[in-house]
Amino acid sequence: MTDDLRARFAELRDEESRTIPKFAVVAPASRRPYWRRPAAAFAFLLLVIVIASIHPRRKPTFTPDDRAAARAIATWHPPTDFLLRMPSTGVSR
Amino acid sequence: MDRAELEQQLQAFHAGSFGWALACCDRDREEAEDVLQTVYVKVLDGKARFEGRAAFRTWLFAVIRRTAAAHRRMRWLRRLRFIPQNGDGVVSVEQELIRSERAAALLRVLPRLARRQREVLELVFYHDMTIEQAGQTLGISLGSARVHYERGKKRLAALLEES
Numbered sequence: 001m002t003d004d005l006r007a008r009f010a011e012l013r014d015e016e017s018r019t020i021p022k023f024a025v026v027a028p029a030s031r032r033p034y035w036r037r038p039a040a041a042f043a044f045l046l047l048v049i050v051i052a053s054i055h056p057r058r059k060p061t062f063t064p065d066d067r068a069a070a071r072a073i074a075t076w077h078p079p080t081d082f083l084l085r086m087p088s089t090g091v092s093r
Numbered sequence: 094m095d096r097a098e099l100e101q102q103l104q105a106f107h108a109g110s111f112g113w114a115l116a117c118c119d120r121d122r123e124e125a126e127d128v129l130q131t132v133y134v135k136v137l138d139g140k141a142r143f144e145g146r147a148a149f150r151t152w153l154f155a156v157i158r159r160t161a162a163a164h165r166r167m168r169w170l171r172r173l174r175f176i177p178q179n180g181d182g183v184v185s186v187e188q189e190l191i192r193s194e195r196a197a198a199l200l201r202v203l204p205r206l207a208r209r210q211r212e213v214l215e216l217v218f219y220h221d222m223t224i225e226q227a228g229q230t231l232g233i234s235l236g237s238a239r240v241h242y243e244r245g246k247k248r249l250a251a252l253l254e255e256s
Contacts, residue, residue: 005246007195008198011195012193
């Protein structure tokens with residue numbers, strides 16, 4: 001019984017071995033080098049670092065005119081400001 | 094084991110691996126190719142790692158079996174969602190290509206065995222593994238593998254006699 005089964009399976013194996021696809025056909029996608037993904041991540045990180053270091057971080061610079069204009073804006077009061085003043089202003093202080 | 098060595102090993106066992114993938118995919122050639130491709134990608138990308146606890150072939154066959162089982166589950170789920178499958182209800186090309194009447198008879202009765210029995214018999218007779226190696230591949234004890242082997246052999250012989 002065992003020999004008969006072994007012979008039948010051997011025949012099946014021989015039959016099926018005629019139609020085995022080539023290794024290269026079954027495994028083309030796997031030929032992608034395994035280091036490619038980490039290498040891509042590393043290259044991206046490097047690029048970010050390089051861009052960050054090259055890109056000048058400019059401090060805001062103000063000319064004396066800018067400062068004067070800023071001061072003028074800060075101290076400016078509208079001409080109608082007195083309308084907002086009420087007789088009771090200052091009482092509650 | 095580095096990538097080149099792994100590729101060499103995979104190539105060396107390619108024929109046997111395809112035969113085992115066919116067995117795990119109920120002789121569906123297209124699915125067997127898909128499964129094997131997934132396995133090769135898994136192995137070469139390091140998602141399935143060979144730790145050297147068993148022989149390389151035993152380990153590889155276990156990976157093929159697990160991957161085929163995952164494919165089967167996916168297929169079953171797709172069927173539940175009424176997505177038509179390529180090979181549903183159609184005699185596989187593989188079966189049509191079998192010329193030997195004895196081998197064809199074997200293919201006809203094999204699906205009537207319990208899956209475990211079928212797997213043990215395929216590993217022992219088709220792939221010339223020992224019962225112990227077959228057990229390791231299937232993740233079962235030697236005792237269980239022996240029981241499946243003996244019962245499967247008797248049942249298969251009876252089925253072949255009937256046919």
